[in-house]
Structure formats: structure tokens, C-alpha cells
Amino acid sequence: MGAAPGLTVFAVTGIPEVGRGDAVGELVADRAVLSDGDVVVVTQKIVSKSEGRVVACDPGDPTAKRRLAESEAVRVLRRRGELLVTETRHGFVCASSGVDLSNVDEGFAVLLPVDPDRSARRIRDQIRARSGVVVGVVVSDTFGRAWRRGLTDVAIGCAGIAAVVDLRGTPDAHGRELAVTEVCVADEIAGAAELVMGKSAGLPVAVVRGVDPAWLRDASVREEVVRPYGEDLFR
Amino acid sequence: MGAAPGLTVFAVTGIPEVGRGDAVGELVADRAVLSDGDVVVVTQKIVSKSEGRVVACDPGDPTAKRRLAESEAVRVLRRRGELLVTETRHGFVCASSGVDLSNVDEGFAVLLPVDPDRSARRIRDQIRARSGVVVGVVVSDTFGRAWRRGLTDVAIGCAGIAAVVDLRGTPDAHGRELAVTEVCVADEIAGAAELVMGKSAGLPVAVVRGVDPAWLRDASVREEVVRPYGEDLFR
16 A cells, blocks of 8 residues: 655756767766666757767758658658658668757758667766766657657667566466566656656756666667567558 | 756555456545646556456467457457457557456456546546545556557556647747647656556556646547547558
């Protein structure tokens, strides 16, 4: 009866505008009092900016974004005028290959990080070096979904925190086996963080505190979450 | 600099085995100290049980679950042997029409509630009547997704809490308009709750405290989240 130990989720305030070469992990470590086992969620936008993944995108050319999206895609899955749903080199299926014109100077577009798992590892290492604290890191982005309206934040990279937790075979409360319960905790963590960021508030970092310590391990969104083309029933 | 006000997420413990006719909202109100503006997330399983949505399912018949799933579907989208991906009467696309054999007595299956938005409203009313507290309620279930491995908890019904929040036109941090930012906060809330429930721990209720008060309004998953068949690019 009552309440089990829970999570707290809070945004980190005061992160400055990020530019190429900035150490995102140091910016976070200098502004948040972190504890071992915290999961730091960083939105893709500032990770990409820190990695120089910003390119020119002519605001007067209505085809410019679409052409960038095509150049970032390995496959165009759906096309409605200038709107594309693509598969990126990472294997993500999303609108416009994740190419984004919001929260960037006019005339520019932000591309996804080349290797978001590596980005997460780098941020994690920077936080550990700066503050001595061992955290998990999730790099998040805002994706649409099939069948359901509305966007949610999902994990595109992670380090030190599981992407998918395999509960197959764990007995349920009736002592019977659960057939399939592989939970994508990294996506749920990214979504929880989005709830405190606010899209227009410009808060690109949040902390999720209190996750199951068993989830704190080496991990990869690319290896655990991305469904290979041949395995997918909906591509 | 520092931390913005955040969320807390905690599971409600001590919820007993739920049977037909039980008032789930009263069970929750009697075990959790709730505050106005809390969002109570209740997993579909106990909602369905309280509503008598439990049917016989012969454990010796390997086709029994598939046949139940077919009977609950308006459309079978994909079929791999006995595994079906279906569209339910509500418009949800999920495995086996949400028919579930876990956490129920052997020989039985649990079906989705007939109208999960109505279920959420009923639970909300019960909590208000029992404790005088005005909460939001999300009824959640665990669904797979296209393109990404791992399941996440999503909202199948809601009351008193927005399903999709429309941030279109809210200026970003650069003062430019965001083209599309309709965020499905109900799904993100359901996922956050799942992080504290644990699949095998038998904790079917969690509370998300601290959501943006602007999200506390009349709402409906069916109207806001379910993407109509004709609008969907992936069916």
C-alpha cells in the first residue's frame, strides 16, 4: 500500500546556444547536480550543432529541405509532395531524414548526428571526466509514428543505459511466463524527458533520476532498437 | 542555471487482484495520496478485468488466441503464422488486437476495453467521488511499433488530460515558427509510467505528478491519436 520508489524528471536550465566544437557533456555537468545512475537526455539538435552537422538550406527554395532529406536517406518510403518519410543511414524511419529547420538560424538546416550512439558515449565520457559522475546518456529526437497521430521523443542514441530490456521469461504475477516483453526503455525515457522540456522553451537537456540500476549497462540504439529492413513488416 | 520544476513518477502499491465490477478508481483513491493535477496511469489489464472483458481461451489450442484476435479485429494487416497485426474496432494497430494471456488465469484471455476513453472517464469520476481530487487518467497498454524493436506503453484512453498537445505556431527559441509540433503527451505519460511499473512486478497503476497544467482538459485518445485509415501512409 502506498507508493514505490519512483522517478524524478527535470529539465536542466541555462544551457547556452551550442556551436560546433562545444563539449555538450561539459555544458551539462557545469549546470546540473548529477548523481551516479542518472540518465541525461540530450536532444539531437544541440548534439548535431556541437558536431557541426549544420548545412545551408535556402529559405527561398521550397524544394531545398526535401533535397537535403533525400541526400540523407538510403530509402524513400513515402512521398507526398515535398513531404518525405525516409529511412536514414542509421536505419531510422522518420520524416525528412530528421532534417530540421527549427531552432537554427534562417538559411540553415540541422542534420542528424552521423553516429548518435557514439555521440551519447562522448557526452557520457565528458560528464564523467568533468564531474566524476557515471550517468547514462540518451540522445533523443522527435519522430512521428505509423497509425498514431502526434509526435513523441524517442532515443536515437544511448550510452550506459539499456535501449531494450528483455523481460522474456520473467514470470508474471500469476507465475506464468510472459511470451514477449522486450520493453524499449530508452524510448520511454526520451518521452518522459520531453514532458519537461517543452518544445518552444528551449530546454534541450533533461535528467531522469531513479531508473532501475539493472538497466545501467553498455547499450546501443542502433543494435537494439533499429529493426533491420528484412525483419520489418511495415516497410 | 540549475533545474526547472519537474515531474515525479511513482507506482501505486497494494492494488489487489481486480475482478469484474470492481471500481478501479476507488481502489486507487484508497491507496494513493493524490493531488489535483496528478495523472493516474492505469494499465489496460485491470481496467478490462473490472469491466468483465475476460473470455475463455483454450490453452491446449494453439489457434485459440489468433481466432480471438481475428474476432476483435476490423482488419488484419499482417499475418505470420499465428501472429497477427490487426486494426481493432477502436482503430488501434497492434499485435493480436490486444488480446492478452499474461497476468490472467490459465484458460482465459483479456480483451481491450470496449471504449477506453469512457473507462478513463469512469475511473476519473470514481477518484473524484471517493477523494475529492481532480486528476487526469490515462489507460495504457503495451504495443509494438513499426520500424523499431521493443514495446512501449501508450495511451489507449484518457480523461482530463490532453492526448495530443498542439504546439504548432509556438515560436521556437529563435523566434521562428515551428512547422509541426503536435506532441502526443498521453503516450509519453504512459511510457513514463511504465518505467516504474515493471512488467512482472504486478504494479498496474502509477502516478505522474507535475505535468503542465495547460494539458489538463477534456480529451480523447480515439479522437486525437487514432489516425483514420485513409490518412495513414502505412496501412
